[in-house]
Amino acid sequence: xxxxxxxxxxxxxxxxxxxxxxxxxxxxxxxxxxxxPTEDPTLSRMTIVTSGSDEVIEQIIKQLNKLVDVVKxxxxxxxxxxxxxxxxxxxxxxxxxxxxMKRMCDIFRGRIIDVADGSYTIELTGTGSKLDAFLEALDKxxxxxxxxxxxxxxxxxxRILKI
Amino acid sequence: xxxxSNPTTGNQCTGAEIVIRCLQEENVKFVFGYPGGAVLxxxxxxxxxxxxxHVLVRHEQAAVHAADAYARATGEVGVAxxxxxxxxxxAVTGIATAYMDSIPLVVLSGQVPAPSIGMDAFQxxxxxxxxxxxxxxxxLVKDIKDLAATIKKAFYIAGTxxxxxxxxxxxxxxxxxxxxFSYPETVEMRSYNPILKGHSGQIxxxxxxxxxxxxxxxxxxxxxxLGDASxxxxxxxxxxxxxxxxxLMGLGGYPATDRQFVGMLGMHGTLxxxxxxxxxxxxxAIGARFDDRVIGNPDHFFSKSRTIIxxxxxxxxxxxxxxxxxPIVGHVQSVLGEMNDLLDGEFKAAADKKPExxxxxxxxxxxxxxxxxxxxSYDRNSDIIKPQYVLExxxxxxxxxxxxxxxxxxxxxxxxQYYKFDKPRRWINSGGLGTMGVGLPYAMGVQLAYPDAQVxxxxxxxxxxxxIQELSTCKQFxxxxxxxxxxxxxxxxxxxxxEFFYGNRYSESYMDALPDFVKLAExxxxxxxxxxxPSDVEPxxxxxxxxxxxxxxxxxxxxxDQKENVFPMVPNGKGLSEMILAEEL
Numbered sequence: 001x002x003x004x005x006x007x008x009x010x011x012x013x014x015x016x017x018x019x020x021x022x023x024x025x026x027x028x029x030x031x032x033x034x035x036x037p038t039e040d041p042t043l044s045r046m047t048i049v050t051s052g053s054d055e056v057i058e059q060i061i062k063q064l065n066k067l068v069d070v071v072k073x074x075x076x077x078x079x080x081x082x083x084x085x086x087x088x089x090x091x092x093x094x095x096x097x098x099x100x101m102k103r104m105c106d107i108f109r110g111r112i113i114d115v116a117d118g119s120y121t122i123e124l125t126g127t128g129s130k131l132d133a134f135l136e137a138l139d140k141x142x143x144x145x146x147x148x149x150x151x152x153x154x155x156x157x158x159r160i161l162k163i
Numbered sequence: 164x165x166x167x168s169n170p171t172t173g174n175q176c177t178g179a180e181i182v183i184r185c186l187q188e189e190n191v192k193f194v195f196g197y198p199g200g201a202v203l204x205x206x207x208x209x210x211x212x213x214x215x216x217h218v219l220v221r222h223e224q225a226a227v228h229a230a231d232a233y234a235r236a237t238g239e240v241g242v243a244x245x246x247x248x249x250x251x252x253x254a255v256t257g258i259a260t261a262y263m264d265s266i267p268l269v270v271l272s273g274q275v276p277a278p279s280i281g282m283d284a285f286q287x288x289x290x291x292x293x294x295x296x297x298x299x300x301x302x303l304v305k306d307i308k309d310l311a312a313t314i315k316k317a318f319y320i321a322g323t324x325x326x327x328x329x330x331x332x333x334x335x336x337x338x339x340x341x342x343x344f345s346y347p348e349t350v351e352m353r354s355y356n357p358i359l360k361g362h363s364g365q366i367x368x369x370x371x372x373x374x375x376x377x378x379x380x381x382x383x384x385x386x387x388x389l390g391d392a393s394x395x396x397x398x399x400x401x402x403x404x405x406x407x408x409x410x411l412m413g414l415g416g417y418p419a420t421d422r423q424f425v426g427m428l429g430m431h432g433t434l435x436x437x438x439x440x441x442x443x444x445x446x447x448a449i450g451a452r453f454d455d456r457v458i459g460n461p462d463h464f465f466s467k468s469r470t471i472i473x474x475x476x477x478x479x480x481x482x483x484x485x486x487x488x489x490p491i492v493g494h495v496q497s498v499l500g501e502m503n504d505l506l507d508g509e510f511k512a513a514a515d516k517k518p519e520x521x522x523x524x525x526x527x528x529x530x531x532x533x534x535x536x537x538x539x540s541y542d543r544n545s546d547i548i549k550p551q552y553v554l555e556x557x558x559x560x561x562x563x564x565x566x567x568x569x570x571x572x573x574x575x576x577x578x579x580q581y582y583k584f585d586k587p588r589r590w591i592n593s594g595g596l597g598t599m600g601v602g603l604p605y606a607m608g609v610q611l612a613y614p615d616a617q618v619x620x621x622x623x624x625x626x627x628x629x630x631i632q633e634l635s636t637c638k639q640f641x642x643x644x645x646x647x648x649x650x651x652x653x654x655x656x657x658x659x660x661x662e663f664f665y666g667n668r669y670s671e672s673y674m675d676a677l678p679d680f681v682k683l684a685e686x687x688x689x690x691x692x693x694x695x696x697p698s699d700v701e702p703x704x705x706x707x708x709x710x711x712x713x714x715x716x717x718x719x720x721x722x723x724d725q726k727e728n729v730f731p732m733v734p735n736g737k738g739l740s741e742m743i744l745a746e747e748l
Contacts, residue, residue: 010354013303014291025296055482062479068300068320071354163353 032150080156178338179204185314195226199246201273204338221632225604227257232608248286259297263595267326276336299327324357325477361493376445377522385412386450395499408436415584434538463738554581565617568605570626573655600629606644634687684718
């Protein structure tokens with residue numbers, strides 16, 4: 001099952017590679033990983049999307065907690081949470097595609113952020129599955145390039161990951 | 164006090180001097196190392212100090228192994244010092260060995276000057292990157308202001324919680340810069356706070372299950388040794404009267420000559436230990452991790468149901484390979500101490516009632532039946548020296564009180580099976596990584612820690628050659644280690660597997676062109692002995708450990724039976740109760 005794990009870690013050189021190294025060394029799946037400093041510049045917040053059986057996820061959480069640089073770990077799937085990912089897609093916008101792409105973008109509540117003679121660049125935000133659905137809905141031959149940030153997640157309501 | 168030889172004024176020190184003063188603050192007695200370009204400033208500072216002894220090894224791998232053994236034997240944090248590049252990479256095997264067995268070490272490595280990092284400088288290697296998967300933590304010191312605090316943290320992290328090696332990589336330019344020395348008294352880390360006290364509710368729940376057990380079993384590992392919990396374990400085991408087994412890493416945690424001890428378990432464990440593991444109804448695992456060499460095939464292990472209580476300081480060791488019913492995260496010494504207190508207090512009446520006395524009596528009858536099969540018997544009438552016989556005699560001659568280090572292979576298993584360890588920290592071997600070559604440097608580390616103790620390195624003619632250059636270190640530091648080489652002219656354990664599982668095809672496992680070990684020992688300035696007959700074994704050992712050779716290193720080359728195998732054996736992928744016994748072949 002897919003899990004979104006959030007963690008706070010010391011914002012130090014090499015901290016990211018400790019997490020990445022842990023996943024490869026222990027053969028855990030890693031779907032996406034995003035990291036950036038928080039409002040406290042000494043802390044980085046990381047969101048990892050992974051999958052595995054309950055036992056594997058339990059081990060992942062324990063192993064992450066064991067890393068000396070990791071301050072706190074939260075499995076967002078243990079409660080209610082919000083997930084968002086940003087995607088930029090460059091699509092063909094010639095002939096019939098020019099109208100079609102605009103329409104698809106509107107349906108998915110995306111925004112066209114760059115217009116060129118032959119292409120649009122569309123910005124789309126949502127859950128990973130919404131972004132997947134958008135790509136599914138497009139004519140494959142129209143997609144020139146895609147770039148995704150990987151998911152970020154945050155607990156709903158009072159669920160707060162902070163030290 | 165200002166050191167008059169210090170050319171600097173006030174409290175200003177060079178980075179190199181800061182390193183030395185940190186080691187002094189940590190009461191380090193030995194630093195095992197090897198100089199080189201990137202650590203020349205540190206070595207210059209060592210030249211001017213007398214707080215610790217520097218032990219010059221002949222290869223950096225041995226420096227880390229010796230520091231590791233020093234830590235295993237004493238419980239203190241071991242310290243090694245190596246240069247950048249090849250010095251650092253040579254240290255990696257030692258670091259990984261310590262990591263797998265959770266040994267507290269601080270390894271200081273030189274690094275090229277900070278401005279040269281990433282420039283492919285001479286003797287540059289990304290030490291922090293290379294060691295990341297095999298350290299508890301590592302640091303690259305980028306600013307002299309952080310140097311002392313980083314070394315303080317390194318010692319703290321290495322020695323607390325589940326111990327492990329910590330690498331501190333120090334660029335050369337930092338060792339030459341000046342800064343005031345101040346050593347932090349304490350360490351506060353928001354990201355690192357090991358849990359030491361077990362959850363009281365869980366401990367009581369565990370005790371209730373233990374008192375209700377009909378076929379209980381205590382299974383303890385290296386955690387008892389590392390956590391200095393032997394005394395608490397003995398008290399608990401005697402109070403409850405349960406059978407107890409130790410893992411390879413846990414030997415000596417419970418006295419091997421005690422009746423309740425059923426021997427080591429696992430791939431080469433005793434019949435009684437493995438059968439009891441398989442058949443028990445309540446299993447109490449303490450400071451052990453259910454690894455593949457211990458429980459064999461986990462599916463087979465779970466073909467019988469049992470309740471498992473698991474006490475460990477590292478939460479990630481719990482429910483990793485087997486699902487556990489009652490997890491208790493905490494320092495084993497603290498948790499066992501609390502259990503003993505409860506058995507003297509709140510649980511006293513319940514324990515004194517012995518609710519399952521009859522069932523436990525029947526369980527012991529069963530265990531004695533297994534024990535009566537004498538799974539460790541071997542041919543005592545052979546004309547060729549049996550390796551088991553050498554170990555039994557070694558135990559007798561040293562009165563069971565020596566420190567035994569070993570290399571890796573058949574001799575290691577025989578030492579574990581036949582040398583009955585009654586005390587913790589006496590059995591020093593590479594359990595997790597299984598590093599051939601550790602034996603001799605391990606013996607050096609132990610002998611330096613305990614100069615008057617009997618230290619024997621049990622090895623094979625293959626393993627000993629992996630760090631044999633250290634005979635020179637033994638000469639320099641007058642280390643009277645006794646090397647017990649069980650020479651069967653084969654990589655014995657490889658040969659055993661090839662005999663059992665590869666149709667006797669002894670691919671590359673024959674040690675051809677062996678040196679004359681007697682002459683080799685003599686060339687290094689030691690005493691060499693070759694022992695070829697069973698009747699010579701005991702006299703030779705008595706001579707080697709006798710007063711005449713007390714101050715000398717003795718290299719004993721025992722020519723042993725080439726085809727002897729280690730039994731019992733749980734073949735790879737089989738279950739604990741599917742052992743091959745000697746008589747079955």
